[in-house]
Every structure is written in structure tokens, then in C-alpha cells.
Amino acid sequence: SCVRRRGAVKRLLENMQADLRSLSMECKKKFPPVKEAAESGIVKIKTIAARNTDILAALKENSSEVVQPFLMGCGTKEPKITQLCLAAIQRLMSHEVVSEAAAGNIINMLWQLMENGLEELKLLQTVLVLLTTNTIVHDEVLSKAIVLCFRLHFTKDNITNNTAAATVRQVVTVVFERMVAEDEKFKGGGDPPAVQGNSNRRSVITLRPSAKDAYMLFQDLCQLVNADAPYWLVGMTEMTRTFGLELLESVLNDFPEVFLQHQEFSFLLKERVCPLVIKLFSPNIKFRQGSSSSASSPAPVEKPYFPICMRLLRVVSVLIKHFYSLLVTECEIFLSLLVKFLDGEKPQWLRAVAVESVHRLCVQPHLLRSFCQSYDMKQHSTKVFRDIVNALGSFIQSLFILPMSGSQASGQGGPGAAGAGSGLITQAAFEYRGTWIPLMNVSVQGSAKATYLEMLDKVEPPSIPEGYAMSVAFSALLDLVRGITSMMERELNKQEQEAATREEAEPDGPPQEPSECTLTSRWFVWEEMVRACWCGLLAALSLLLDASTDETATESILKAELSMASLCGRLGLVTPRDAFITAVCKASLPPHYALTVLSSSATNLSNKVYSIQGQSVQMVSPSSESHQQVVAVGQPLTAQPQGTVVLTAKNIQCMRTLLNLAHCHGAYLGSSWQLVLATLQHLVWILGLKPSVGGVLKPGRAVEGPSTVLTTAVMTDLPVISNVLSRLFESSQYLDDVSLHHLINALCSLSMEAMEMAYGNNKEPSLFAVAKLLETGLVNMDRIEILWRPLTAHLLEVCQHPNARMREWGAEAITSLIKAGLSFKHEPPLSQNQRLQLLLLNPLKELSNVLHTDIRQKQLECVLQILQNQGDSLGQGWPLVLGVIGAIRNDQGESLIRTAFQCLQLVVTDFLPTMPCMCLQIVVDVAGSFGLQNQELNISLTSIGLLWNISDYFFQRGEAITEELEREEAVLLKQAQDKGEPLNRPFHPAPPFDCLWLCLYAKLGELCVDPRPAVRKSAGQTMFSTIAAHGTLLQPPTWNIVVWKVLFHLLDCVRKSSSTADKEKIESGGGNILIHHSRDTAEKQWAETWVLTLAGVARIFNTRRYLLQQLGDFFKAWEVLLDHIQSAALSKNNEVSLAALKSFQEILQLVTPIKDTDKLDALAVMDIPPVLMESLQGSGPGRPLVRSDSLAERLVQRYGVQSSLPPPGEELDDSALWWSAWNTWYRIGTECTRPPSGGTNKLVFVPSQPFLTALIQIFPALYQHIAGGFSMEDLKKLGVILHGAVSVPISSDSSPFILPSYTEAVLTSLQEAVLTALDVLQKAICVGSENLQVMYPAIFEQLLLFVEFSCKPPQYGKMETKHVANAKYNQAEWVALNYVPFAERSLEVMVDLYHKTACHKAVINEKVLQNIIKTLRIPLGLKYACPAESTWKLAVSSLLKVLSIGLPVARQQASSGKFDTMWPELANAFEDFLFTKSTPPDNRSIQEFQRNEAIDVQVVQLISTEILPFANFIPKEFVGRIMSMLNKGSIHSQSSSFTEAEMDIRMREEFSKVCFETLLQFSFSNKVSTPQEGYISRMALSVLLQRAQDVLRRYVEDQRLSGRCPLPRQQVTEIIFVLKAISTLMDSLKKTQPENVDGNVWVQVIALYPTLVECITCSSPEVSSALKEALGPFKDFMQPPVSKVQNGES
Helix, strand or coil, rough: HHHHHHHHHHHHHHHHHHHHHHHHHHHHHCCCHHHHHHHHHHHHHHHHHHHHCCHHHHHHHHHHHHEEEEEEECCCCCCHHHHHHHHHHHHHHHHCCHHHHHHHHHHHHHHHHCCCCCHHHHHHHHHHHHHHHHCCCHHHHHHHHHHHHHHHCCCCCCCCCCCHHHHHHHHHHHHHHHHHHHHHHHCCCCCCCCCCCCCCCCCCCCCCCCHHHHHHHHHHHHHHHCCCCCCCCCCCCCCCCHHHHHHHHHHHCCCHHHHCCHHHHHHHHHHHHHHHHHHHHHHHHHCCCCCCCCCCCCCCCCCHHHHHHHHHHHHHHHHHHHHHHCCCCHHHHHHHHHHCHHHHHCCHHHHHHHHHHHHHHHHHHHHHHHHHHHHHCCCCCCCCHHHHHHHHHHHHHHHHCCCCCHHHHHHCCCCHHHHCCCCCCCCCCEEECCCEEEEECCCCCCCCCCCCCCCCCCCCCCCCCHHHHHHHHHHHHHHHHHHHHHHHHHHHHHHHHHHHHHHHHCCCCCCCHHHHHHHHHHHHHHHHHHHHHHHHHHHHHHHHHHCCCHHHHHHHHHHHHHHHHHHHHHHCCCCHHHHHHHHHHHCCCCCCCCCHEEEEHHHHHHHHHHCCCCECCCCCCCCCCCCCEEEEEECCCCCCCCCCCEEHHHHHHHHHHHHHHHHHHHHHHHHHHHHHHHHHHHHHHHHHHHHHHHHHHCCCCCCCCCEEEEEEHHHHHHHHHHHHHHHHHHHHHHHHHHHHHHHHHHHHHHHHHHHHHHHCCCCCCCCHHHHHHHHHHHHHHHHHHHHHHHHHHHHHHHHHHCCCHHHHHHHHHHHHHHHHHHHHCCCCCHHHHHHHHHHHHHHHHHHHHHHHHHHHHHHHHHHHHHHHHHHHHHHHHHHHHHHHHHHHCHCCCCCHHHHHHHHHHHHHHHHHCCCCCCHHHHHHHHHHHHHHHCCCCCHHHHHHHHHHHHHHHHHHHHHHHHHHHHHHHHHHHHHHHCEEEEECCCCCCCCCCHHHHHHHHHHHHHHCCCCCHHHHHHHHHHHHHHHHHHHHHEEEEEEEHHHHHHHHHHHHHHHHHHHHHCECCCCCCCCCCCCCCHHHHHHHHHHHHHHHHHHHHHHHHHHCCCHHHCCCCCCHHHHHHHHHHHHCCCCCCHHHHHHHHHHHHHHHHHCCCCCCCCCCHHHHCCCCCCHHHHHHHCCCCCCCCCCCCCCHHHHHHCCCCCHHHHCCCCCCHHHHHHHHHHHHHHHHHHHHHHHCCCCCCCCCCCCCHHHHHHHHHHHHHHHHHHHHHCCHHHHHHHHHHHHHHHHHCCCCCHHHCCCCCCCCCCHHHHHHHHHHHHHHHHHHHHHHHHHHHHHHHHHHHHHHHHHHHCCCCCCCCCCCCCHHHHCCCCCCCCCCCCHHHHHHHHHHHHHHHHHHHHHCCCHHCCCHHHHHHHHHHHHHHHHCCCCCHHHHHHHHHHHHHHHHHHHHHHHHHHHHCCCCCCHHHHCCCCCCCCCCCCCCCCCCCCCHHHHHHHHHHHHHHHHHHHHHHHHHCHHHCCCCCCHHHHHHCCCCCCCCCCCCCHHHHHHHHHHHHHHHHHHHHHHCCCCCCHHHHHHHHHHHHHHHHHHHHHHHHHHHHHHHHHCCCCCCHHHHHHHHHHHHHHHHHHHHHHHHHHHHHHHHHHHHHHHHHHHHHHHHHCHHHHHHHHHHHHHHHHHHHCCHHHHHHHHCCC
């Protein structure tokens, strides 16, 4: 480097020598002195070079001499020489080899050149080089140099002027730079002494040299601008203010530290600069555009001058920017002026530059904060900051409202020419009420790049393009907001971090004081700033937002409003926060949209604050939105439909901002969540977003009204919006608890409004709030406790809303939340946090109070899902869940009950083992309540099945359940004792496990009296099956409760219901199910229930008798049961009564207990079901046993099974039971067979045949148990009942089933039973003791009564019965049974019995035989008139049999007189039979007639064999009657009704012949004991012969008269009969001893002969053959012995 420097010096020396040579050359001719000087200069340089090592220093020392030749050269004023010299001088200067003195000389020389106007540009160059290369020029020299430049600035030459201006600027800068450098140098040393107050301004002693220069320069600049004489810059000839102001500005701007560090300078600022600025501003302040100076005004107002004004504003900007702290008061004035310049009355250009200046301030937030601190927060100060903001606002407003003056008005009518020129390119602009203002890109965000403040070359005010001022103001506003908010937020964040780190460092320590203090003061400033500016900002931004037509501009405005809202929120300033949010909300909604939340808060605001500087700023909705792109048309969400509303792209943009606000700044929204959410709700509604799963809103079709119309643009946005909406609520998980509560409250009140709106109309409701409540709940599950109550309480209200869609979502929300809550992994888990679990489940229970079915449906579906997912872990939640399942009511409809029932089924099939045993009773109750509901029969039936399954579960898990229940019981008992109360539990004294069973039985018992027959039937079967299957698990004392509280209680209820049941016919069982006629009234259906119940109870009594008999009150229970059986048997329903008897039979078939106490048999007796029996004996198909030891052993251990059997050898004394049963039987029998007392009422109840049959069939079984004490009295009772039973008629409609057909002779089963009963008795008497035998006659009496039925059917009261053949099947008539077979069977039984007992004393004494004959006489007498022909035939044969046994007895006992009365009866019987008054029916065949005749003949033969031979033992009258009967028979004539063909048969010829023979035999027998008898016979004989004579004669006579015609058939028959009689008589006479025959007889017989002979002429062949037989015997009498004749005559 040394070498290089040497090279440079060498080059410098060479150049200088060269310059001097050139100079000497130039001046050789004209200027010899100069030439000489130059040459001596060369010598001088050489000398210096030779002598000195430091050549440059030496040069500097001698610079005056070195420079001299050049100065002289300049003095020549020759351009060429001057130029050469100036170049040389510059070269010296640039090497810094010029001393102070030389410099002074140079300046003086330059001054001369300047005054001569030579080489002006070179001069400037030289000055600049001189001043910039070194610091040797000070004081006057310096000032002279500066003045020189100034003066060159004001020449006529433009180039010179401009160059001089630039040089001045540079020189001024250099002066100050020197000062700064000097300060740097002296930094370490002591400060210069302080400035004294007003010391002499010219010589400022305290300043160092450079500083002094700067001070003097600055002071003179002020003087010059102020048009005063300068102190230091001597020689100034002219100066312009504009230039002065520019210089001042550049100094202030470039060297602020000089003024801030040196009091002297700050003093200048205060004392000189500010007053100057203010003074210069005055014309601008006073000037009003449009007021021309009139003559009257005292002085013409000075017009604002653009160049000065603009420069002043630049100075002011700098002053405020850099020296605000020094010039607080002055700045207040400047700022106020600035604000005034924005006034509408000022010229456009002034407003434009003013707005640019304001913009410059707006990008400096710290400065703005200082304003606020210094002015707005001071008591009596102007509110500068507020005014600035308001001024901007007013300015913007004025641009829209005031017409622009002059040329600027061209664009007022809309886009105007600009629009036309620009083709289709849409320019960003604002449009408001027809005023269209384009928006220009004026500056980069955050920097105030001015246009007009930079127009330093313009003298005339420029024309401002349209929209420029607006654009700047707009930028200024945005920058202001951006600056303030980002500054505050940075500090707030920092503060929060500090706080956080402090807390970490010392969590418990007190907060540190100092920071607290600064914090509050800072906080106050922030609050004040916001308070000061928000109104103005809001007014301006709202207006701009309304007017904006450009998306980017809108975005910026929204961003500003958003950041302000957020800031206010953070600072806790509620009103401004709400105002900004309201503004965004309003902008999101269509114009004039009626939304109360917003309008109310907006009016509040406008009343308070919207007047700015006397101009009222309303948030006006634009009158036309013509320039906005419409993107959606939808329905407004209001109570009254108002047609459609349109959403523009801007609305959607605002909506997104709103979403953004809520999303990012949710924590600061507090109460304004209400506004935000209300607005979002309306937008969502208009856009037609509908909630879907989990509360997410999805685009859905609008349900009613002109449906929503969406452009594709917005369609693609919708998913995004929906997504953001969801994210917004998802982000609620990051909110603190308080903010979260604000959000929930806002949603709840929104929802309340939506509910209000949805009342009373069917419009689709807004579900926004409900959906979002759900979403919020779901994402905040981890702290669900804090919001659960308000959340669910509200949703429960929603669930009760009349609008279905609203309700449905309320329920959807609440159920989703409950499900999510239960499945969420809480810490600690729910199983350990029962309180939380119950809290979560509680709303589910509350839903049960809602009456709407759809809600209950949702609730139950939720329960179902909870069971499926969390069923195993419900624990203490079970009672609540079961309560919900069981909260069904009949008014709820089927589907609901069906869903609830599904839940219950799931519980019973899957969850019984997992729930606490306490809940089992609830399960039973719930299952029971499903049985009792009357909506869905199948469910009732299935629930009864569930009860069976539950009982099965109890049975299997018996031991485990018992243990757990007993543990719980102990706890509860203790609690109860502590409180001093009794334990409140149903069936208390019984052990808890038994109580569970009793609850089950009680429930089934309730179901057994349900109104629906199918339910009753099923419940009854189930109940009796469970008692049968599992009853053994009960402790014996519990059985007492079962019998009295369950079984008998049930019987009472059923009996009561049955007796009051309705007899109306039920048409059909719903749908098209037909009901069988046996069930078509309620009464009949109840009958079935009664039947089942009674049978079940009876069966239990039967199978559990040994257990029950040990209970002590068994006899009482037995009596009650019998009473029930009796009332059932006597009920007016055949089915019930019959079943009652079946039950009666069942309890009578008890077996004597077994003696063997083998365990298995014991179990069999206890009726353990066969399934279990198998599993006990080895694993059969039954269920595998729960425990390894056998059930038998367990039962023995638990209840001591053996003890329930009687000890061996001890019979139970049952007679009391049996007699009780006999009394019941007797009562039933008496009641049911007693005929009705009334008239012929059709509605009379008549017991049915099967019933009576069953009743009578019970007797034999019962009799076995009471035979020992059965007395005559009892027999009589029995007889009454038997007789009554047989007398009962049957109804015509059941006759075909009971009577096979009339013609078959069959007994009904009832009649069989009656005979069987008598048979049992008879057999018992037979083998019984003597004293029993007195009962025989009674039995005969009974049988004879029955025999009478054959001819005289019994009467049943006064009822009319029809003969079965005449009854019509389908009419309600009573049909008498066909008693004939019964009577005939009774007759046979009786004959049999008589056979056995004819010789018994009692039978003889009681005149049984007489009674028999008396009874038989009835059918015998009726003969053909009997209902059945068989009857009289049987009667005859029976009579014959009885007589064959009885007559010998009677003959033996003749002396005792016991049979005296019998003979007349017998005679009557014979007579009635043989000469019956009834005529045989016409349709008899000949064979039948002959058979009947043969019977008559048998009777006559009986008389001839059994009676006549023993005539001497028989009363005479009786014999006499017999004879007259025979006589009557032998001359029996025909009845006139016979047809001729049958005549000969019907005449009973055979009978007559036998009678005649018997008569003759008796007449001619030698045994005639009395003449009387003989007389009777003889008399009869002569009568007969006489008749024969008459008949024959008449016949001969008629024959003759009739000629060829045959005689009537009747007469022919008669003649034949007579002829046969004659031949019979001849036979008898031949056989008899002659002495027995009366003489008269012979005479009459012979007298017949001629008549007979006369008959020979007859033509009838039959008569001829009969005549032949009659004439034949006469040959024996042709020669009568002589002797005899003599005797005979005498």
C-alpha cells in the first residue's frame, strides 16, 4: 500500500507539473505574470518533492503558494485558462493538500468568478469538491461558499439553477454530516456546557466548530424562509420559500438526532421552525373554497399556494415524526391543522396532500399511541387521535356526499368515460348512492408513498384524478387499523407470555409490582386508543364496506373490522366489540334484513356515537346493490314470510369473515357470540344448509316456499362454509370455561328464539342452534360436566316443542350427546365416577316426561344403542335406564312401545347377570308394565314370556342372587335403623330372594286380570308354570303369602271381573280376525280366564298339599278354595262352571302321601318339573346344573325337603276336608238343579249337560271319602240333586252334540253318571252293614221316578220344552231330552235290583213291588201312546220278570196283609195294558202286529200260569176282574178304522183265542172254588154264543142282498173271527169233563149249527175255509148219549 501511495503522490506531482506547464503555455502571450508564477510554481513543487519525505504534508503547508498560479490563472477570466485552473485546483483539493488559508483564497477567487458569471457549473463543482473532501472550511469561508451556491441557484440558466440547487442540498447535508462526525469523535469526552436560555444567536460559544456552522446555517435557513435577513449567510441576494422549506425538511428528516441531542438546535426548532410553519399555514387555514374575495372584505385573502403548502406539510410530517417528543404542543397545533385541511371546503389538491400527510402518520402506530397518551388522555387537551380518525371518516364520507368541484366532477354519474374506455375490465371502485369512486393502488400496505407531496417541481396545483383521495384515505384507514391492532396484539401476547413464565417460575408468589404498574398504564393507553378511534373507524369502514365493489377491498375492510373486534374483545371493551361485530353481521345479511339482535344494538350505537364533527354518520344500507353480483336467493328466517331475499358475493365474503372471527377470536367474543351466531344462523338458513349427523350443517333442499336458488359459485363454497362452521365449533374445545359458557348461552338463547318463531306455524324451523349445541357438546366431552346441565336443560325444552322437526333435532342432539358422553374415555372412567354417569344419563330419564312420541322414539332408540354399546358397564345407571324403558304409557302408540320393548328384550337376554341384583325387581316391574300396556297385544304376550325367562334366571342363579340381596338388605336395614324407620320393601318380612319371587308372582297376578283375554291366558299359564317349576325355592312361610296374597287375591279379582263382564257381542277382533262364537263376548273371554285361574290354583293345592298342610291355616284355605269352586260352578257360564267341577275333581283325587322318604320321590311329590328330574338322575336333556352338587341335595340343605312329608305311620286327618267338600258339592248341586222360578223367559240360565254330568261324576269319588257317615238324610239330598239334574233340558243349539239322533236309543253321559252314582250307592249298601239296607227302598223310589220319565218327561220349572224332533237347531229353544233310554235303563237296573232284594224286609215293608207295578202301569196303560214303543214292551217284560219274582213272595206274605194293596194295582195294570185306549199307529207292518199280539198273549199266559192256578191265595175280587178281562178279550171286536186288507190281522185273533181258551179252561175246570166264578164264566160264554149267532145271521142276510158284489172287508173279517171262535169252543168242549159243562151251553152250541149251514152259500174263499173248520167238530156231537141228554134237560 505504501508503494501504491507513493505511486499516487508521484502521479499527483507529475500532473501538477503538467498543469502548470499547460498554464504557462496558455498565458505565455497574454498574461506573462501568470506564466512566471506558473514556472516558479513548477520549481517550488520540485523543491518540495526533493526536500520532504512526507510530500503531501509539505504540499499542504505550502498550498497557498502552490495554488497561487492557478488562482492568478482564474483571474484572467479566460474561459480556457479558467477551466484548466479550476481542474488543477480540484485535483489538489481531492488529494486534500489545500490549507485553510488556501481554501479561503480559492473561495474568494470563486466568488469573483461567480460575480462575473463565469464557469458557473465548474464553480459549483469546485465548491462541492472543496467542502466534501475535507473539513477545513469553517465560519465565514463556509458561509461564503454556501452563499455562492445559493446565488448560482438564482441565475437565468436553468441547468445552472438546477445544479446549484442540488449542490446547495448536498452542501447543507455535508455541513450537518460534519457535525454528526464531530459528535461521534467527541462522544467519549465531556458534554459541551448546556445552552443558556436566550444567549446570542450569532455566536454560540458553547458549540464546537462544525456544530456551530450547522447551527448558523439552519438558523439562517429559517430566517430566509421567513423572509428575514440571514445572520451568517452574508451576500444572499434572493431566496425562495419553497427551496428554503425543502432544505429545512431535508435537514430535519436526515439529522433528527442533531436536534434531539443539542439543546441549541431544539431551541431553534421550537422558537424558529414551528412559528414559521404556523405562520406560513395561515392562508390555507383561512381559505374557503368558493368564497371569492369581495370588495367589502378588508383585505383580499391570500390564496393557498400549492408549492409552499405541500412543502409545509412535508415539514410538518417530519416534525411530527421525529420531534414529536420535543414539540408536544406544537404538534397538537399541526395535527389540528392537518385535520382542518381535510375539510370539504378546502381545495381538492389541499385535501389530497393533507390526506397523504395523514396517511404518513397512520403508518406509525407508536406515534399514534403517543398522540393518544399526550392529548386524548390529558384532561384539557384536544382529542387529537380521535379527531384524526374521525376526520378520515368524515373525509371519506364527504367524498361520497359532496359534489366535487370543477374538472373533478366528471366521474360523478357512475363509471362515466373511464368505464367506457376501459372495455370490460371492471375497475375496483366504491359506489354509493350513485356516486362512483374508482379505487387506485396508491401505496404498498404499511408504507405511505405519497404522490402529491412529492411534486416539488409543480407550481400550479395539479389536477387530482378521481378516486385518488379516496384511495389514500382508504389506505390510511387500513394502515391505521393494522398498525394499532398489530402493535397492541404484539404487546398483549408478550405480556401474556411474561405472565405465563412468571407463573411457572413462582406459581404461588405474589405478582411483581413494577411490571403490574407499567402494565396497567399500558392497558389504559390501549383502551383509550380504542375508545377514541372505534366510532370513526366503524363509521368509515361500514360506509366503505357498503360501497365497496371490489373483493379485495372488501376483504381488507372486513379484515380491519375483524381485527378491531378482536382487539376490543381482548381489551374487554364490550360496546365497540359488539359494534364492529354487528357491522360485519349486517354486511353478511341481505339489505334491510330484519334481524332484531342487530337492529337493537345498532340503534344503541347510533344514538351514542355516530356523530362526528357535527356530521351524523349513519350506518346506511345502500339503496341499490346493482353493482353486486347476486350469488344466492333464499328464504328469510323470520316469523312472517317476506318472499325471498338475495345474498351477494359480498354477503358471503362477510359471512366468511364472521366465521373467521368466531373461529380465531372465539375466546374474546363473550356476549357477542349472540350476534355472531344469530347472523350465521340466518345465513345458513338462507343458504339452505340443514343439519346432519353430529350437528354438521350440509347443503340440503329448502323444504318450503320458493326453494333456495344458488349459483354454482356459491355451490362450490357451501361445503367450505359448512366445513368452516364445523371447525368453528370444534375449536370451542380450545376456549376457556367462561368463553365456552358464553358460547353455550348464546346458542341457547338463539335456540329459544328459533323455538319462539316455530310456535304456532308449520314452517321449517331453524335448527342451527340446536345442531351447533350438539357439535359444541361433542367436542368438549372432556369437560362435559361444566356445560352438561345448561346444555341438556335447554335441549330438553327443545324436545317439548310442538314443531316436529325442531323436536326431532332436540332429541337427536340430546341422545347423540348422551351416547357420546357414555362412550367417551373419561378420566377417571365412568365406572369409577358414578356421579358423572348418572349426570349423563339423567337427561335420558327427563325425556320420559315429554309427551311427543317421536321424541320418546328417539329416546328409546338411544337406550337401545346404549345397551348395545355400554350395556355391560352401566352399573348404578341401571335403575335409570330401566326406568326409561318402563316409562311407557298407553297413549303412546305401538311403534314406541315396540322400540322400548326391544330394549327390554335385550336387557333380559343379555344383561341380567351384569346388573346389580337390586335392579332385578325393577326389571320384573318393567316387564310387567309391558304386559299391561294395551297398544300391542303381541308385546304384552312376549313380555309375559320374558317374565318366564326372568324366573328361569332367578332359578339358575338363585344362590348368587340370594347372597347379593342379603348383603344389600343388611346395609339397607342398618340405614333404616339408624333413621329409626321401618325398612320399606314390598313383602317385607319374607327373605329378599323370596320377595323377588313374590314381586314376579304379583306382577303375573296383575297380568292375569288384564282386560285382554290373550294376555290373561298367557299370564295365567306362565304364573302357574313358574309356581309349579320354581315354587320349591320359596321358604315355607313365604307360601302363606303366595296362597293368600297371590293366588286367592287373584281368584277374587277374576271372580269379580267375570261376574261384572259385559255380555255384548264383540263383532271381530280388530282387522279381519274372526272370533269364535265361544269367545265373542267379554263375559265369555273372562270365563276362560276364570277357568284357567281356578284350575291353576286347584293344581297347586293338589301338588303342594303336603307343603300347604303344614301352614296351619290349611283348612281355612281349603274352605276358601271350595268357596271359589262353588261360585265358579254356579256362575251362569257353562265353561266356567264345568271347569270349576274339573278343579273340584282334581282336588278330590288326592292320594295318600307316600311313606318312603326317598329323596327323588320326595322331589317328584314336590313337583319339580320332569326336565330337572332327568338332570338330577344323570345329565338328561335338561339344562346343565349350575353347581356340581345335585339340586336335590341343595334343596334338602336349604329347606329340609323331607320335613315337608308326613312322618311314617301318621295319617293326615282329612275327614273334615271331605265333609266340607260334600257340603260344597251339595250346595252346587242344589243351586244348579233348582228350576228357575220365573216365567218362560228365554234368558233363563240352564246348566249344561257336560256340567251336570261332571257334577254327578264327582259324587262317586267324593262318596268314597264320606261313605262312613253317609246317612239317609244325605241320600235324600242326593236324590233331589240327581232328579233335578236329569230334569234339566238342553238348548236346541247344543242338542245335536248331545243327542246323536232321536231314533237311537242312547243314554247321555249325564244319565249314565246318574245311574253310576246310584250303582255306587247300591253296591255300598249291598256290602254295607244292616242299617244301611234301609236305604234300598229309597233307591227303588229314585229309580222308579226315572222310569216314569219314559212317559212323563220331567218338568223343569215352568219352562216350555219342545220335543227334540220339532226343535229348530238355530233358535234359542229348550229341548227336552229323550228320556226313554234312560228310563228304560233305570227300569232294567230296578228289575235287577229287585231280583237281588225282593226278599229284604225293607223292600217288603215299604211295598216296593206295589210301587213298581204302579209305576209300570203308566207305560203299560199308554201302550201305543208311549213316546217310544220299546218302553211298553220293556215295561211288559219287566213286569213279567218282577211278577215272576214278586208273586211268590206276595203269596208267602199273603197272611201279613203287606201285599193287599198290590192286587188291585196289578189288576188295573193288566186291564190298562190289554185293553189300551190308544190305537196302534197306522203304519205298522203285519209282522209287527203279530209280534205285539204275541206280547199280549204272554200276559194272558202269565195269568193262566201264575195267577189262576193259585186263585185260592188271591183275593176274590182280583180273580173276578181277571175273569171279566178274559171274557172281554175273547169277544174282542175290531175297531172300525181298519182297512179291509188288514182286518183279519188287526182283530188279534190269536189273542182272542188264547183269552177264550183260558176262559174256557178256567170255566170248565173242576177247581172252581166259588159258584160266583163259574157264573161269571158261564155268563160270558152265553154272551159269546149269542153274539156269534147274530153275526152269522146278519152275514147270511147281507150276502143275499149284496148279490154279485163282495161284502165289505170288515164284515168278512168279523165273520171269519166268529167262525174261528166257534171252532175253539168246540175244541174246549171236547177236552172238558162233560159234567163241567152247563146244559145251556149245549143248547146254544147246537142252535148254531143251522145258521152255519146257511152260510155255505157264501162266495168268499176265506169264509169258506173258516166255515169248514167250524163245521168239522160237530160230528162229535151228532149222537148224544141218551142218558146224558135226559140229565141235561132236567
